[in-house]
Amino acid sequence: MKLLSVGFGLIPLVQAGLRFPCSTLTFQRLDPVVQPGSNPSAHLHHIVGGNAFNATMTGDVGERATCTTCQMAEDFSNYWTAVMFFKHPNGSYHRVPVVPVQPLLGGSNGAQGGITVYYTQYDLMRDNIQQQPIKAFPPGFRMTVGSPGSTSPPHVGLTYQCLQGGNRGPEMSDFPTKPCSGGIFTTHHFPACWDGKSLDSPDHQSHMYNTITMNGFTNAPPCPASHPVRVPQVTYETTWDTTKFNSMWPSGAPNPFVWSFEGTRGYGTHADYMFGWKGDALQRAMDKSECFYDGCGAIKKQAMSIANQCKIKDMVGEQTDGWLPALPGMAEMKN
Numbered sequence: 001m002k003l004l005s006v007g008f009g010l011i012p013l014v015q016a017g018l019r020f021p022c023s024t025l026t027f028q029r030l031d032p033v034v035q036p037g038s039n040p041s042a043h044l045h046h047i048v049g050g051n052a053f054n055a056t057m058t059g060d061v062g063e064r065a066t067c068t069t070c071q072m073a074e075d076f077s078n079y080w081t082a083v084m085f086f087k088h089p090n091g092s093y094h095r096v097p098v099v100p101v102q103p104l105l106g107g108s109n110g111a112q113g114g115i116t117v118y119y120t121q122y123d124l125m126r127d128n129i130q131q132q133p134i135k136a137f138p139p140g141f142r143m144t145v146g147s148p149g150s151t152s153p154p155h156v157g158l159t160y161q162c163l164q165g166g167n168r169g170p171e172m173s174d175f176p177t178k179p180c181s182g183g184i185f186t187t188h189h190f191p192a193c194w195d196g197k198s199l200d201s202p203d204h205q206s207h208m209y210n211t212i213t214m215n216g217f218t219n220a221p222p223c224p225a226s227h228p229v230r231v232p233q234v235t236y237e238t239t240w241d242t243t244k245f246n247s248m249w250p251s252g253a254p255n256p257f258v259w260s261f262e263g264t265r266g267y268g269t270h271a272d273y274m275f276g277w278k279g280d281a282l283q284r285a286m287d288k289s290e291c292f293y294d295g296c297g298a299i300k301k302q303a304m305s306i307a308n309q310c311k312i313k314d315m316v317g318e319q320t321d322g323w324l325p326a327l328p329g330m331a332e333m334k335n
């Protein structure tokens, strides 16, 4: 009886929330949100999404891009984070490869590197359409979460997990202290309350408000009067394949992984978001209960083999792979 009632309860449950892969678009030292117009920007980024990505991005990105590395064919947004590097005991750095987040969902096989992106509502378990309306971001909207300069633990939505086999382990606010046989998994949850007016703010964060106080995909409490508009809760997941560096991590030595800005411990983990869905595609998805995970008739999907063909030029022209004497852009600061 118990099982039956649980099973029955699931049928009318209305859920809406997207989860889909975006392959790697590029690794470049550009940052159109924090350092618009700067080529190069201060540190290296791992970028996924539409091909309108550039040092400066204004206006309706969804109208300008012509392809995207994301499974959702109408999503020309750009999503990026700093890049993880291994710092060898001899002082050299090597970029940590990115691999797709497992498990992949139906039709998303063939993702290359990249980020798994979520747009959720109340949480992943409940009917949020009836809880409160979700308003999609307007063209030109952008935001960041976290800060490379941070010297104290970030908010609970920014985490590290040590992958061991199929196990992700607990969410932590800093890099793992021991080698992880399956790599390091990072999560960036953005705030979901918007002031309803500003496409951006001077610090790229104060137009948004975070109501989430527990980690994971937990319930978001109501938005405050200062930031009354509930927008989709955007989350990035990235798997950094640290495995080939584990044998170079001397037993008992502290964590040798750093972000592309080096920073203090892992506290500077951060992510940037540039909205770029075409027309009302994101709003259509948020309004439809069938839009749960990647099963959604209201928006168009593409095969990852097509998504992987979306490319942009290297606009910076510097070496970011192989063994490097310094992190890209950090040589001046080292001497």
Ligand SMILES: *[C@@H]1O[C@H](CO)[C@@H](O)[C@H](O)[C@H]1NC(C)=O
Pocket (backbone or CB within 6 Å): 051, 052, 053, 054, 055, 056, 312
């Ligand atoms: C990037 O910006 C430069 C300078 O404005 C422009 O020449 C170039 O076409 C842009 N590239 C893309 C892919 O939009």
Ligand SMILES: *[C@@H]1O[C@H](CO)[C@@H](O)[C@H](O)[C@H]1NC(C)=O
Pocket (backbone or CB within 6 Å): 088, 090, 091, 092, 323
């Ligand atoms: C550090 O070690 C790596 C891996 O063995 C090697 O490729 C690199 O050249 C070394 N760097 C220096 C400065 O010795």
